[in-house]
Structure formats: C-alpha cells, structure tokens
Amino acid sequence: MSKNNYERAVAALVACNTTKEAARVAGMGESTLRAYKSDPEFVELYTTARHELLDTGVKALQSKFSDAVDVICEIMTDKEASPSVRLSAANSIIQNVVRLTDQTESMERAATDRRLNRKFFGDLSDIFPADK
Structure with a gap:
C-alpha cells in the first residue's frame, strides 16, 4: 500500500x-x-501519531502545572478572593496532567511490550491473519 x-x-x-x-x-x-x-504497518503509524498528539497535549498541560499550583497557593492565602472558578480551573489542570501522564506512560509501556513481542515472537500474521 x-x-x-x-x-x-x-x-x-x-x-x-x-x-x-x-x-x-x-x-x-x-x-x-x-x-x-x-494492517499492522498502518496500525503502528496510527498508534505513533496518536501517541505524539497526546504527548504534545500532555507537555502543554505540564507547562501550566506550576501556574496551576501558584493559583491554588494564591487562592489558599487570599482570604478575600472568591476561589471557585480559579480553583476549579487549577484543579482541572492538575488532575488532567496526572491522568494524561499516567496514560502516556501506559501507552509507552504497551508500545514497548508490542516491540518486545515482535522481537521474541516475530510477526504472527501468518498464523493469525487480521481478516479472520
């Protein structure tokens, strides 16, 4: 193809x-x-592209992590501020960074597992064709 x-x-x-x-x-x-x-070749390309896209998003969120922590600290120390919207946004960033980082690490482990499986077991498509 x-x-x-x-x-x-x-x-x-x-x-x-x-x-x-x-x-x-x-x-x-x-x-x-x-x-x-x-097609395993296509699946590999598609998986790589999705991982790269997710990695880009995670890095963008991670770059805001310190800002989110700063907002939480600012709100925690500002007795007069109405923290609901800012705190919600800051918590959203923190929760998403943690969740997406976990997902990225999980995908990296899965990719490593797939590479190791191919290395040790070879391409089993002759035995297990994708169209069956």
Missing part, C-alpha cells in the same frame, strides 16, 4: 471524530480506511 495513502489516512483519523469523516477528508472510501486498520 502507498505510504502516502497511509499518511493521509492517519492524519485524517487523528483530526476527525469518525472513520466516515476521516475517509472523506482523506479522499478514500470508508471500507478502504477500515481495511487499513487491519
């Missing part, structure tokens, strides 16, 4: 909410895009 088609499909899947929409954006049929999803 054309690497260019795979790259277009991956970009569309990452950007769109549904496979149907992604197929339209990528300029291909929905059945073609669904077929791509059964």
Whole structure:
C-alpha cells in the first residue's frame, strides 16, 4: 500500500471524530480506511501519531502545572478572593496532567511490550491473519 495513502489516512483519523469523516477528508472510501486498520504497518503509524498528539497535549498541560499550583497557593492565602472558578480551573489542570501522564506512560509501556513481542515472537500474521 502507498505510504502516502497511509499518511493521509492517519492524519485524517487523528483530526476527525469518525472513520466516515476521516475517509472523506482523506479522499478514500470508508471500507478502504477500515481495511487499513487491519494492517499492522498502518496500525503502528496510527498508534505513533496518536501517541505524539497526546504527548504534545500532555507537555502543554505540564507547562501550566506550576501556574496551576501558584493559583491554588494564591487562592489558599487570599482570604478575600472568591476561589471557585480559579480553583476549579487549577484543579482541572492538575488532575488532567496526572491522568494524561499516567496514560502516556501506559501507552509507552504497551508500545514497548508490542516491540518486545515482535522481537521474541516475530510477526504472527501468518498464523493469525487480521481478516479472520
């Protein structure tokens, strides 16, 4: 399969909410895009793209972590401030950084596991074809 088609499909899947929409954006049929999803090479490209996107988001949130802590500290020490909105936003950032960091680490472990499985067990697609 054309690497260019795979790259277009991956970009569309990452950007769109549904496979149907992604197929339209990528300029291909929905059945073609669904077929791509059964190809291990495509799955690897798609997984990598999703991980990179998530990693970018996590880094952006992490860069705001200190600011969120500063807001909480400011609110905690300001007896006259109405903390509800700012505290809610600060807590949201902190909770999301923790959650997304955990997810990123989990995905990294899963990717490492997949690489190790391929290294030790090889490509089992001859034994377990994706279309069955």
